[in-house]
Amino acid sequence: MSRYEETYATWRRDPEGFWAAAAEAVHWYRRWDTVLDRTRDPLVAWFKGGVLNTCYNVLDRHIDAGRGEQTALIYDSPVTGTIQAFSYRELCDRVSVFAGALKRAGIAKGDRVIIYMPMVPEATVAMLACARLGAIHSVVFGGFAANELATRIDDARPKLVLSASCGIEVNRVIPYKPLLDGAIAQAKSKPGRCVILQRPQEPAMLVPGRDTDWHEFTAGAAPAECVPVAATDPLYILYTSGTTGVPKGVVRDNGGHLVALLWSMANIYGVSPGETFWAASDVGWVVGHSYIVYGPLAYGATGILYEGKPVGTPDPGAYWRVIAQHKVVALFTAPTAFRAIKRDDPDAKYLKPYDLSHFRALFLAGERSDPDTLLWAEGHLKRPVIDHWWQTETGWPITADCAGLGLFPVKHGSPGKPVPGYDVRVLDDKGREVPAGQTGALVLRLPLPPGCLPTLWNNDAGFQQSYLSQFPGYYLTADAGFRDAEGYVHVMSRTDDIINVAGHRLSTGAMEEVLASHRDVAECAVIGVADALKGQVPLGLVVLKAGVNRPAAEIEHELVQLVRQRIGPVASYRISRIVPRLPKTRSGKVLRSTMRRIADGEAYHMPATIDDPAILDEITASLRAVGLANTAGSEPS
Numbered sequence: 001m002s003r004y005e006e007t008y009a010t011w012r013r014d015p016e017g018f019w020a021a022a023a024e025a026v027h028w029y030r031r032w033d034t035v036l037d038r039t040r041d042p043l044v045a046w047f048k049g050g051v052l053n054t055c056y057n058v059l060d061r062h063i064d065a066g067r068g069e070q071t072a073l074i075y076d077s078p079v080t081g082t083i084q085a086f087s088y089r090e091l092c093d094r095v096s097v098f099a100g101a102l103k104r105a106g107i108a109k110g111d112r113v114i115i116y117m118p119m120v121p122e123a124t125v126a127m128l129a130c131a132r133l134g135a136i137h138s139v140v141f142g143g144f145a146a147n148e149l150a151t152r153i154d155d156a157r158p159k160l161v162l163s164a165s166c167g168i169e170v171n172r173v174i175p176y177k178p179l180l181d182g183a184i185a186q187a188k189s190k191p192g193r194c195v196i197l198q199r200p201q202e203p204a205m206l207v208p209g210r211d212t213d214w215h216e217f218t219a220g221a222a223p224a225e226c227v228p229v230a231a232t233d234p235l236y237i238l239y240t241s242g243t244t245g246v247p248k249g250v251v252r253d254n255g256g257h258l259v260a261l262l263w264s265m266a267n268i269y270g271v272s273p274g275e276t277f278w279a280a281s282d283v284g285w286v287v288g289h290s291y292i293v294y295g296p297l298a299y300g301a302t303g304i305l306y307e308g309k310p311v312g313t314p315d316p317g318a319y320w321r322v323i324a325q326h327k328v329v330a331l332f333t334a335p336t337a338f339r340a341i342k343r344d345d346p347d348a349k350y351l352k353p354y355d356l357s358h359f360r361a362l363f364l365a366g367e368r369s370d371p372d373t374l375l376w377a378e379g380h381l382k383r384p385v386i387d388h389w390w391q392t393e394t395g396w397p398i399t400a401d402c403a404g405l406g407l408f409p410v411k412h413g414s415p416g417k418p419v420p421g422y423d424v425r426v427l428d429d430k431g432r433e434v435p436a437g438q439t440g441a442l443v444l445r446l447p448l449p450p451g452c453l454p455t456l457w458n459n460d461a462g463f464q465q466s467y468l469s470q471f472p473g474y475y476l477t478a479d480a481g482f483r484d485a486e487g488y489v490h491v492m493s494r495t496d497d498i499i500n501v502a503g504h505r506l507s508t509g510a511m512e513e514v515l516a517s518h519r520d521v522a523e524c525a526v527i528g529v530a531d532a533l534k535g536q537v538p539l540g541l542v543v544l545k546a547g548v549n550r551p552a553a554e555i556e557h558e559l560v561q562l563v564r565q566r567i568g569p570v571a572s573y574r575i576s577r578i579v580p581r582l583p584k585t586r587s588g589k590v591l592r593s594t595m596r597r598i599a600d601g602e603a604y605h606m607p608a609t610i611d612d613p614a615i616l617d618e619i620t621a622s623l624r625a626v627g628l629a630n631t632a633g634s635e636p637s
């Protein structure tokens with residue numbers, strides 16, 4: 001039996017004992033009364049009765065243990081030409097003072113603080129300062145528009161918003177402040193105060209009485225001590241796309257989260273304290289929360305905050321430079337980053353000058369890894385390339401090839417086997433398990449392990465409705481796939497309207513809501529079409545109201561702008577097509593998956609219940625005009 005199999009079997013035999021043993025790695029002010037409380041089943045609580053502080057665990061604790069002078073975080077910013085290293089002591093000092101400033105401003109345990117910032121050290125300081133006080137942070141990714149920020153403000157009702165004057169995208173400055181001002185103007189629940197980090201690239205105008213400059217806010221603040229919180233208290237809320245325009249507020253607790261992340265650093269990523277682990281993501285995403293900030297720091301490793309891109313900052317050798325310069329032992333990123341590098345440097349010439357001898361493994365997640373990219377990365381890096389599967393909701397991997405438990409052979413196209421803690425099943429529509437090799441709904445048998453969401457913010461009913469109701473006793477991942485005969489899981493597609501664009505999770509339903517709000521649009525459908533770089537990109541098909549006779553190009557351009565303004569540039573929404581009708585079943589259901597197949601040039605079956613088959617030819621012609629639908633054709637049913 002391999003170490004992975006032994007560990008999985010140990011967990012299976014006694015899940016609570018397994019996690020109680022893992023919880024010994026955490027510093028507790030008070031130990032838990034119950035490892036797993038199921039009195040509110042199916043809502044569960046890990047380590048109930050336990051008291052701890054996450055910030056103490058990720059900073060102070062390492063100083064007490066003699067790691068104070070070790071580098072905790074490296075800020076590497078090719079877009080500003082900055083490299084800055086913070087030791088655990090320096091980071092702790094900064095965080096304590098910023099927590100003191102928050103406390104002076106009236107922020108206390110349980111208060112919400114929204115962080116809308118680019119990849120600067122202050123964003124991490126802000127997250128950890130909130131954790132220090134037991135305040136709940138909610139980081140909003142900088143590529144979202146004002147409207148998305150407003151929705152999050154209204155749901156989280158923050159006392160304070162922390163932001164910066166601008167972000168920097170390759171060689172462009174993106175002003176953040178107008179987006180923040182727009183969001184607050186739109187929001188029904190107005191935060192009392194905003195603290196703004198003025199960046200020299202583009203300082204912002206401050207609103208008198210509401211906005212304070214970051215440095216003035218911090219000046220003279222007395223360092224704050226760590227506030228003990230319950231293991232079950234929320235550490236953060238992270239909003240993620242749901243099936244409507246209203247994002248879901250995924251809650252992360254303090255206790256289970258730390259237990260899971262500490263276990264994962266050792267056993268999934270196979271990293272040791274003192275080594276450098278790099279998650280090339282953004283603190284606005286779950287990967288950034290778990291593996292730029294909390295995981296590496298809790299573990300006494302060194303994390304990297306990289307403000308740049310895989311290409312263009314300055315070249316496709318950017319990742320190799322960071323790995324070599326900071327002695328990174330494991331890199332975690334989305335496949336799209338490697339597609340970008342491969343596209344710009346197919347022969348990996350930019351890799352040659354760098355010494356990557358200390359580098360051990362590449363981890364990929366966020367979207368399905370295409371075998372071409374995997375093979376390219378393996379061939380050039382000559383290291384294991386490990387695809388692993390997880391979601392914002394779980395906070396850490398569901399399946400992986402656990403590097404710390406001895407790698408098993410990688411199977412291209414599969415993100416590995418279930419990680420101890422996760423019981424992955426495949427069900428048919430009726431909730432019956434299907435045999436190996438057969439595709440169905442990928443679900444997780446309850447209870448979910450520590451670290452996974454205990455609920456949605458202020459919405460237990462919504463949590464149960466979205467995730468636990470379809471198959472009682474199971475958590476619905478909303479991914480479809482299968483397990484093969486050797487136990488590898490294969491994740492094939494989403495079962496809802498979520499698409500993955502450059503590793504970013506977006507709702508086509510939310511985009512449809514935006515398109516439908518345009519004055520000339522009668523109805524619309526947004527589908528995710530294949531893209532060589534980003535995996536998928538959205539495409540809007542719209543039917544105009546009768547009598548509208550403005551030029552199509554004008555309306556299509558307005559629709560692109562509308563999605564940019566309302567959702568944000570991160571949606572990468574660039575193509576709209578005006579069509580005479582949408583293909584529907586006789587009962588009125590829009591045939592989105594047929595249109596997706598047509599756009600991607602895949603063969604499709606003419607749906608038996610289609611009301612008007614001729615429309616598919618018109619859609620094909622319309623998509624061909626923008627370079628899509630190249631080999632599409634219907635197959636006999």
Ligand code: COA
Nearest residue numbers: 142143167169281287310334336337340366502503569570
């Ligand atoms: N703030 C403001 N705008 C942002 C932003 C931010 N933090 N991040 C992205 N954007 C903007 C971009 O400037 C771009 O705007 P544009 O349409 O005006 O050009 C748009 O959002 C789309 O950005 P992106 O998806 O990053 O596309 P890109 O073409 O600029 O870059 C990649 C493509 C593949 C290089 C990039 O997506 C990437 O580095 N991805 C890999 C890593 C990753 O982010 N993983 C996330 C989960 S692990």
Ligand code: AMP
Nearest residue numbers: 366367368388389390391392415491505
């Ligand atoms: P997010 O919540 O943004 O992390 O997105 C989670 C979704 O991304 C999952 O539900 C999957 O659809 C997809 N995903 C993440 N990792 C993988 C992977 N390794 N393989 C296939 N899909 C993945």
